[in-house]
Amino acid sequence: xxxxxxxxxxxxxxxxxxxxxxxxxxxxxxxxxxxxxxxxxxxxxxxxxxxxxxxxxxxxxxxxxxxxxxxxxxxxxxxxxxxxxxxxxxxxxxxxxxxxxxxxxxxxxxxxxxxxxxxxxxxxxxxxxxxxxxxxxxxxxxxxxxxxxxxxxxxxxxxxxxxxxxxxxxxxxxxxxxxxxxxxxxxxxxxxxxxxxxxxxxxxxxxxxxxxxxxxxxxxxxxxxxxxxxxxxxxxxxxxxxxxxxxxxxxxxxxxxxxxxxxxxxxxxxxxxxxxxxxxxxxxxxxxxxxxxxxxxxxxxxxxxxxxxxxxxxxxxxxxxxxxxxxxxxxxxxxxxxxxxxxxxxxxxxxxxxxxxxxxxxxxxxxxxxxxxxx
Amino acid sequence: xxxxxxxxxxxxxxxxxxxxxxxxxxxxxxxxxxxxxxxxxxxxxxxxxxxxxxxxxxxxxxxxxxxxxxxxxxxxxxxxxxxxxxxxxxxxxxxxxxxxxxxxxxxxxxxxxxxxxxxxxxxxxxxxxxxxxxxxxxxxxxxxxxxxxxxxxxxxxxxxxxxxxxxxxxxxxxxxxxxxxxxxxxxxxxxxxxxxxxxxxxxxxxxxxxxxxxxxxxxxxxxxxxxxxxxxxxxxxxxxxxxxxxxxxxxxxxxxxxxxxxxxxxxxxxxxxxxxxxxxxxxxxxxxxxxxxxxxxxxxxxxxxxxxxxxxxxxxxxxxxxxxxxxxxxxxxxxxxxxxxxxxxxxxxxxxxxxxxxxxxxxxxxxxxxxxxxxxxxxxxxxxxxxxxxxxxxxxxxxxxxxxxxxxxxxxxxxxxxxxxxxxxxxxxxxxxxxxxxxxxxxxxxxxxxxxxxxxxxxxxxxxxxxxxxxxxxxxxxxxxxxxxxxxxxxxxxxxxxxxxxxxxxxxxxxxxxxxxxxxxxxxxxxxxxxxxxxxxxxxxxxxxxxxxxxxxxxxxxxxxxxxxxxxxxxxxxxxxxxxxxxxxxxxx
Numbered sequence: 001x002x003x004x005x006x007x008x009x010x011x012x013x014x015x016x017x018x019x020x021x022x023x024x025x026x027x028x029x030x031x032x033x034x035x036x037x038x039x040x041x042x043x044x045x046x047x048x049x050x051x052x053x054x055x056x057x058x059x060x061x062x063x064x065x066x067x068x069x070x071x072x073x074x075x076x077x078x079x080x081x082x083x084x085x086x087x088x089x090x091x092x093x094x095x096x097x098x099x100x101x102x103x104x105x106x107x108x109x110x111x112x113x114x115x116x117x118x119x120x121x122x123x124x125x126x127x128x129x130x131x132x133x134x135x136x137x138x139x140x141x142x143x144x145x146x147x148x149x150x151x152x153x154x155x156x157x158x159x160x161x162x163x164x165x166x167x168x169x170x171x172x173x174x175x176x177x178x179x180x181x182x183x184x185x186x187x188x189x190x191x192x193x194x195x196x197x198x199x200x201x202x203x204x205x206x207x208x209x210x211x212x213x214x215x216x217x218x219x220x221x222x223x224x225x226x227x228x229x230x231x232x233x234x235x236x237x238x239x240x241x242x243x244x245x246x247x248x249x250x251x252x253x254x255x256x257x258x259x260x261x262x263x264x265x266x267x268x269x270x271x272x273x274x275x276x277x278x279x280x281x282x283x284x285x286x287x288x289x290x291x292x293x294x295x296x297x298x299x300x301x302x303x304x305x306x307x308x309x310x311x312x313x314x315x316x317x318x319x320x321x322x323x324x325x326x327x328x329x330x331x332x333x334x335x336x337x338x339x340x341x342x343x344x345x346x347x348x349x350x351x352x353x354x355x356x357x358x359x360x361x362x363x364x365x366x367x368x369x370x371x372x373x374x375x
Numbered sequence: 376x377x378x379x380x381x382x383x384x385x386x387x388x389x390x391x392x393x394x395x396x397x398x399x400x401x402x403x404x405x406x407x408x409x410x411x412x413x414x415x416x417x418x419x420x421x422x423x424x425x426x427x428x429x430x431x432x433x434x435x436x437x438x439x440x441x442x443x444x445x446x447x448x449x450x451x452x453x454x455x456x457x458x459x460x461x462x463x464x465x466x467x468x469x470x471x472x473x474x475x476x477x478x479x480x481x482x483x484x485x486x487x488x489x490x491x492x493x494x495x496x497x498x499x500x501x502x503x504x505x506x507x508x509x510x511x512x513x514x515x516x517x518x519x520x521x522x523x524x525x526x527x528x529x530x531x532x533x534x535x536x537x538x539x540x541x542x543x544x545x546x547x548x549x550x551x552x553x554x555x556x557x558x559x560x561x562x563x564x565x566x567x568x569x570x571x572x573x574x575x576x577x578x579x580x581x582x583x584x585x586x587x588x589x590x591x592x593x594x595x596x597x598x599x600x601x602x603x604x605x606x607x608x609x610x611x612x613x614x615x616x617x618x619x620x621x622x623x624x625x626x627x628x629x630x631x632x633x634x635x636x637x638x639x640x641x642x643x644x645x646x647x648x649x650x651x652x653x654x655x656x657x658x659x660x661x662x663x664x665x666x667x668x669x670x671x672x673x674x675x676x677x678x679x680x681x682x683x684x685x686x687x688x689x690x691x692x693x694x695x696x697x698x699x700x701x702x703x704x705x706x707x708x709x710x711x712x713x714x715x716x717x718x719x720x721x722x723x724x725x726x727x728x729x730x731x732x733x734x735x736x737x738x739x740x741x742x743x744x745x746x747x748x749x750x751x752x753x754x755x756x757x758x759x760x761x762x763x764x765x766x767x768x769x770x771x772x773x774x775x776x777x778x779x780x781x782x783x784x785x786x787x788x789x790x791x792x793x794x795x796x797x798x799x800x801x802x803x804x805x806x807x808x809x810x811x812x813x814x815x816x817x818x819x820x821x822x823x824x825x826x827x828x829x830x831x832x833x834x835x836x837x838x839x840x841x842x843x844x845x846x847x848x849x850x851x852x853x854x855x856x857x858x859x860x861x862x863x864x865x866x867x868x869x870x871x872x873x874x875x876x877x878x879x880x881x882x883x884x885x886x887x888x889x890x891x892x893x894x895x896x897x898x899x900x901x902x903x904x905x906x907x908x909x910x911x912x913x914x915x916x917x918x919x920x921x922x923x924x925x926x927x928x929x930x931x932x933x934x935x936x937x938x939x940x941x942x943x944x945x946x947x948x949x950x951x952x953x954x955x956x957x958x959x960x961x962x963x964x
Binding site: 019034037042066067070072073103109110 | 765766790793794867870871874875878879881882883885886887888889890892893894895943
């Protein structure tokens with residue numbers, strides 16, 4: 001029996017790091033990766049420390065431990081700058097995209113820092129030989145997240161103008177298309193979004209995450225375009241693909257409106273109960289907006305579909321005692337709806353205040369209004 | 376200006392021999408393959424008694440190998456098409472494609488592999504549909520000659536003759552070994568002659584043919600194939616029935632990093648003895664021998680082409696393994712228990728990715744516990760709460776306490792165990808799964824009575840001062856056995872905070888600012904020392920002051936607890952330990 005936690009020798013650590021390179025992302029593997037970092041430091045083996053830290057970075061990234069991932073990242077840049085050519089700089093630059101993609105989701109990172117980071121990102125990518133196809137693609141995602149629609153549009157145009165040829169730091173085609181869809185979904189151009197998504201929907205473009213993360217985001221567009229069967233099919237496939245992954249808060253939350261307007265509150269509640277504990281360890285405001293907004297929609301549908309009360313297994317993890325009916329674990333749906341809507345708007349306002357616009361508030365209000373049509 | 380590539384054939388042949396094939400002996404397989412294809416083609420025209428003859432003989436100073444079949448043969452046009460062109464026109468591509476549907480050979484380059492062992496290939500062939508005999512001589516320098524004769528007496532079929540290179544001569548045993556390796560199961564008898572004398576006939580059938588696999592026969596087959604004494608095997612088949620075989624359960628524990636070494640036959644011809652991926656990754660405890668007619672070989676015919684059919688077959692063979700284990704739980708639970716005890720790790724890995732399999736097998740899994748290895752079924756019978764520690768170092772610290780309290784604790788620090796128990800907690804509604812990390816110790820360390828606790832607080836604060844240099848927080852609990860004075864715990868979160876802090880210090884303003892904005896360090900001490908109120912030393916220390924001695928004593932408890940938990944002492948702690956011992960010695964003498 002392999003005891004990867006028993007890291008007595010440098011070979012043990014190497015074996016554990018090798019194991020992590022092919023292992024799933026789990027909390028235990030994340031802990032193991034951190035243990036490997038400490039042991040590699042103890043053995044003063046910088047190369048091993050690099051590999052251990054990279055495994056830890058990946059575990060954090062795919063488990064959505066965003067703060068820890070961002071806090072680790074500067075180590076990689078420094079070690080590569082101090083030791084040119086020694087470490088896998090392309091992998092380090094690759095991870096820069098992860099950082100860049102999530103940083104705007106934290107309201108307490110000021111815009112100046114985000115802009116400074118974009119400059120740093122562009123400098124390093126250009127030095128590495130990346131073109132606008134890669135750089136502007138990342139820019140447009142950041143600008144979308146901070147509600148800079150005009151800049152996002154310009155970045156998208158620059159991205160489209162860049163030669164479409166393969167380069168080292170490019171996302172895979174499936175991920176790239178999946179991200180581009182957001183532009184059309186955000187602009188409510190659902191027809192184009194669905195049309196563009198065809199290569200993903202018909203299985204031509206897939207990767208480790210696509211279509212798993214694509215299905216949920218296209219459900220509302222499909223409903224809006226009257227494509228009921230497509231929406232149903234995607235909801236079913238999304239549930240199957242997500243496979244109870246607790247790190248996929250965003251994907252799961254996007255399923256809540258569909259399930260709720262269809263009256264499948266059993267599945268919706270199951271998702272809610274499974275996902276909310278993971279929010280305790282994450283404080284990305286963007287994620288919180290999603291969670292509270294879509295949960296609010298679920299409770300709104302319950303209230304409107306003759307479910308004035310609902311039982312929830314949340315064991316005091318959310319401060320909702322005042323919304324209980326008097327029966328243990330039972331809550332008033334309408335009061336839950338109000339509370340969750342307020343929370344969604346609260347986190348939306350934090351992001352909007354930082355961004356100097358109303359993007360998130362309008363986003364929340366639109367979704368809240370959208371559901372009126374269906375229940 | 377349009378031009379065509381100039382091909383240096385001798386160079387190309389070298390590339391083929393050096394890079395396409397992993398070893399020279401594969402030329403035997405290519406010759407057999409051609410013979411089998413020719414026989415298959417003739418069978419379509421009518422029945423006949425097929426044979427392949429292989430003869431090794433000395434001719435003067437030379438060693439000659441001759442392979443003869445009574446297959447369909449080639450006419451002059453076909454000789455030009457298949458023997459004399461490398462790459463070819465669309466017409467020949469079509470011909471090759473048509474051939475590939477029926478035969479093993481697909482690439483028309485197999486014969487070229489003979490140039491790895493000879494400088495000249497001689498082919499004499501007579502087609503079923505032609506009167507003439509065609510003689511073709513190909514040479515390694517890229518030249519060839521074709522001669523047609525209606526005079527030479529030759530039955531329908533093909534004879535390939537190779538004069539072996541001097542340094543590549545074979546012994547008769549080597550030849551027989553290679554013929555058996557590649558051609559034993561072709562279903563066509565291979566007659567072997569050495570210097571004109573008949574040596575033996577090579578002919579065998581797979582053990583899963585002839586009415587299905589049968590006990591010893593199958594196990595012997597596995598022993599010969601893998602040089603292992605297996606005691607369990609699994610009939611393997613895909614949904615089409617076109618891939619069949621046997622999976623042998625490895626008789627010894629295997630690790631996740633263990634490579635598969637499957638033997639793969641395509642249409643009865645051995646393709647690989649070292650296939651690493653025909654079974655799902657989790658099936659590393661199984662060695663398979665399969666024969667397939669729906670999988671395709673790669674160009675070198677030494678491995679499998681990774682197409683849709685490959686992945687379907689792979690999944691279905693995996694399902695065969697799972698089905699077998701489920702069946703075994705009813706037909707022979709003891710055998711299953713034995714397999715699980717050997718391949719605990721592999722099966723746990725499988726179960727994590729397959730909930731149905733997990734629900735079937737999880738109770739059988741063995742876990743190391745404070746009372747030795749126990750199955751989850753037995754652990755469940757011990758009580759409603761199932762406590763597990765996901766870290767081996769933490770387990771080492773907790774185990775004596777658990778034993779003293781007659782508590783059963785699972786050591787879940789080994790790979791997959793914590794994941795398995797976490798998954799079980801979601802499936803098993805009858806038990807409470809308590810993950811114990813050393814930061815909280817679950818309910819193993821008991822709280823003190825509030826009056827006793829409050830009374831000890833003042834002393835505790837004083838003792839706490841002596842550990843501030845080590846950034847260690849003191850806490851009082853009570854637990855058995857009483858001879859353990861304290862348990863040390865290093866907070867993972869705090870360690871991470873320190874790591875992040877160091878990175879932040881070394882980062883530029885931009886990154887340091889970003890980390891500062893999003894990362895929230897915990898406000899706790901670096902480590903924690905749980906004093907055991909049931910221990911007489913601790914009790915004495917907490918009851919009254921021991922001026923001049925208590926700093927050395929509490930710090931000694933701290934070092935002792937660290938060492939008990941297998942935590943290394945840093946320089947400061949080593950010096951502290953030595954200074955304390957010297958201090959105590961000086962006080963005593």
